Amino acid sequence: MESPPPSSQPLVELSGISKHFGEGAARVDALHGVAMTISAGEVVGLLGPSGSGKSTLLNVIACIVEPSEGRMLLDGEAVFDGRWLRRDLRRLRLEKIGFVFQTHNLLPFLDATDNVALAMTLTGEGLDAARRRAWELLDYLQVGHRRYAMPAQLSGGEAQRVAIARALANRPRIILADEPTAALDSVRAGIVMDLLSRLAREQQAAIVTVTHDEKIMDRLDRIFRLRDGRLNA
Template identity: 45%
Template sequence: MSEQSAIKVKNLVKNFGKDENLVKVIENASFEIQKGEVVALIAPSGAGKTTLLMMIGCVLEPTSGEIWLGEEMVYKDKWMAKDTRRIRREKIGFIFQAHYLIPFLNVLENITLLPQANKVSEADAKKKAMELLEYLEIADKAYNMSSQLSGGQNQRVAIARALANNPQIILADEPTAALDGERSVSVIKMLKKIAREQNVAIITVTHDERILPYCDRIMKIQDRGIVFHEIEEDDIL
């Protein structure tokens, strides 16, 4: 693998059920995603987008194949690490359609919760959280509750939370689905800025065609395999 490779998948297979109830979802998928890239993952509903994302995120176990995250092989026909939670904590940030902020914690507390659970000191966790909030231009909301924020602001907080452990990879599942056009574009521009400036690889599952021009490549699940479409500069809005 090259030093710039963030994700490498080789001959990945995912089936559900067995015998007459066997359902093949992903078959022999192979691809590589580089650090600093934003890749849109698209396919019809039920085609396996979230399944693929959760396998890369070490949440759902594949049937067979290989997954590399950075220089670490995390799966080769079985999990290579005893504790996949360690991989998720160290390497991956997750963003979802719903922000899933804890309603009885303020913005700062939501962001520092995971780092502190990973034994980062409260002072260091708060310092990092404030740096992220300033980077995302929402530092003035640090002590607000999520109920006091707009949908777009809450999603920025969710992005800050995903970045709190300095992940190499961000996996986003429909992060703009609940937002209007202007806020959707704002979020994807922010993700692209993060990818470029922090050398993070981002895969975003989406049905939102408005954000596709801001991605570097489009990854499609087609006939249970993976095909790519490059984004041309002239496509950018």
């Protein structure tokens, strides 16, 4: 059965987002009036040279960096409008956002199952239920046969898929990926991006990835280009 196409439902809405660091002569303007809308089912890329503001923008969407001005809605909820509208940003991140990084960042003393289950226990899920959900995700990402393997026993591609399972554990609508394929060869990079594309469509999530990886450009639905903190779609 074919996956549903991208939905028109916006999951990320930014309007006039700016960010500066420092004041006076030391002020650095990292973002200038960024506006973007990303819908459910989309995989979009953030591209630009070093220092263009990509990581700052990703961290704004992640509710890690506070904008200097602007308005942001995530999954239909206004979370920033000149100030944070949510007091518990940690809870918001656990509920709405999944993270995938260039390096998998799996905890070396936990097996694949418990690396995934940990994300759920942080939100109050019982361990048995969390492990069952972890097994479902690992099976879905075709690494179920490695559920009891320690991170050091996993290949690079397997470890990245476990990391993706962890990102999906709490059923986030928004998945943020920072150079998720940079450490992988072209075959494994393609597999990871195909998985992310399938996840976006089947789970109607929005996936935003910072990348310099030419190998995956044809797997992105849209590309946003940043230069000197200004956005060009």
